[in-house]
Amino acid sequence: xxxxxxxxxxxxxxxxxxxxxxxxxxxxxxxxxxxxxxxxxxxxxxxxxxxxxxxxxxxxxxxxxxxxxxxxxxxxxxxxxxxxxxxxxxxxxxxxxxxxxxxxxxxxxxxxxxxxxxxxxxxxxxxxxxxxxxxxxxxxxxxxxxxxxxxxxxxxxxxxxxxxxxxxxxxxxxxxxxxxxxxxxxxxxxxxxxxxxxxxxxxxxxxxxxxxxxxxxxxxxxxxxxxxxxxxxxxxxxxxxxxxxxxxxxx
Ligand code: BGC
Numbered sequence: 001x002x003x004x005x006x007x008x009x010x011x012x013x014x015x016x017x018x019x020x021x022x023x024x025x026x027x028x029x030x031x032x033x034x035x036x037x038x039x040x041x042x043x044x045x046x047x048x049x050x051x052x053x054x055x056x057x058x059x060x061x062x063x064x065x066x067x068x069x070x071x072x073x074x075x076x077x078x079x080x081x082x083x084x085x086x087x088x089x090x091x092x093x094x095x096x097x098x099x100x101x102x103x104x105x106x107x108x109x110x111x112x113x114x115x116x117x118x119x120x121x122x123x124x125x126x127x128x129x130x131x132x133x134x135x136x137x138x139x140x141x142x143x144x145x146x147x148x149x150x151x152x153x154x155x156x157x158x159x160x161x162x163x164x165x166x167x168x169x170x171x172x173x174x175x176x177x178x179x180x181x182x183x184x185x186x187x188x189x190x191x192x193x194x195x196x197x198x199x200x201x202x203x204x205x206x207x208x209x210x211x212x213x214x215x216x217x218x219x220x221x222x223x224x225x226x227x228x229x230x231x232x233x234x235x236x237x238x239x240x241x242x243x244x245x246x247x248x249x250x251x
Contacts, residue, residue, distance in 0.1 A: 024121025115143020
């Protein structure tokens with residue numbers, strides 16, 4: 001079957017598929033296993049290993065694996081855990097996964113993976129200069145990419161704006177929890193994106209997360225100067241970006 005395996009660890013599901021890195025999309029249907037209650041490191045590692053073995057049995061080979069994590073990852077160590085078990089903080093997750101799976105694992109932040117995937121194959125393909133991706137899901141993730149090169153771990157969802165943290169105010173989960181209209185959510189998102197625009201002067205914003213499937217609901221409501229487009233790989237961006245990182249890091 002070939003391809004490089006990408007696995008995306010999310011708050012509700014852990015999803016993986018071998019990726020065709022020439023085309024930039026999964027070679028088969030994804031396997032999704034619910035995230036174990038509490039998302040403790042050992043339990044998550046077991047699921048990652050299960051997904052790897054599933055695709056090994058289907059003939060996907062035993063090459064490197066890219067895995068995303070919803071927090072800061074530096075040198076294979078997970079350094080923050082805003083929406084997962086606090087035991088991840090300071091953990092050598094790269095080692096934990098590599099041992100659990102028995103194959104080299106490259107770990108990176110989930111939004112960084114999605115941003116890399118979009119920049120190479122999706123909404124940012126062929127765009128020169130600074131691309132900033134924001135994912136509005138349970139949390140707010142960010143990726144900063146300049147001419148295809150990622151600056152990892154920007155964590156811009158935790159920025160303070162008008163004395164409050166943006167993530168719990170403007171995330172996709174907050175829109176659902178507070179039952180915000182698209183107009184009300186877009187007002188918050190505009191204030192946030194305008195602030196980022198002032199700080200970074202990006203050439204393009206890419207918006208990911210569940211709401212990227214319905215751009216007609218928010219795209220015209222945003223009040224920015226910079227071009228804003230929805231992610232096009234949608235929920236495959238993390239898997240694709242993780243596989244890409246694993247192949248480039250080890251290749
Ligand atoms: C985390 C980020 C992550 C984002 C999306 C935030 O709470 O701090 O690392 O990318 O959620 O999952």
